[in-house]
Amino acid sequence: MQGRRDPLIAAAHMVGWVQRTALELATGGRGHFVATIGIIEAMPGGSNVIPRSARIVIDARSEDRRLMDEFRQRLDAESRSAAKPPTWSARSLPAYPTMSRRRATLACRRY
Secondary structure, three states, X not given: OOXXXXXXXXXXXHHHHHXXXXXXXXXXXXXXXEEEEEEEEXXXXXXXXXXXXXXXXXXXXXXXXXXXXXXXXXXXXXXXXXXXXXXXXXXEEEOOOOOOOEEEEEEEEEO
């Protein structure tokens, strides 16, 4: 499997990262925080094909905007790290940038 560039591996890494980070923020004594992965997609989705892209949708919620901003910053950094080797790209997109409830989509695409 050497040389394989599978964006679903980066997405799987991020699923675990979201769970660990949400637990850390929720138990840190700084307020309510939850994060859930509700959608995982691999395209084109064949059982014997390395996907060309993978997408996860993260729903993160907190009444404290500072917790949300911290989560977003950490998400951006971790998603860039998970998207290596450099032939992949990752980005997180706020669905509701002006609200304390944000959903971020992490998309990893193989070039």
